[in-house]
Amino acid sequence: MAGKRRSYDAEFREGAVRKVTETGKSAAEVARDLGVQPGTLQNWVHRARTRADAEAAGCLSESARDELRRLRDENARRRQEIAELGMERECPQAGFIADQRTEHGVPQTTACRALGVLVTV
Structure with missing residues (x-):
């Protein structure tokens, strides 16, 4: 049968935590000293x-x-570069397609269709 659940006020909890953090004692040692469950x-x-x-x-x-x-921001740029490099490895025309999208606003699907390449997202 489970025992009665004990309640500890904030001041007691803060003091117990300080004893662990400031003295370097383990939580189990301090808990034993205070009569509190280690967990x-x-x-x-x-x-x-x-x-x-x-x-x-x-x-x-x-x-x-x-x-x-x-x-x-730099991390986001690097992730985009990595994604583009992965796409280039899968599709040699990916660099050309990316340039067309950037320079001329050509949609990716249109550029892929013109090159006869499967559209990848």
Whole structure:
């Protein structure tokens, strides 16, 4: 039969988490000292670390946000380049088709049809 579920106030939970993070003791040791189930304390520590990571991520400086935006844009460009290279490997005319689409606004299906190539998306 399951025992009565204990309830711990926020101050107690925060103090227990601090003991784990600041003393370097394992969660099991601190839990044993406090009379708390080790899994319960590990959950509290995990939530506290997740919350701290989220707060730290939200505190980016303006230059760090600009750098993150620039890197995400670069990543998107690289993914597009990789996709185009994969298409070129499958279809030698893919580069020509991409140029026609870019320079003259020729739809991909039209260019593929003109070259007698199967349309790939």
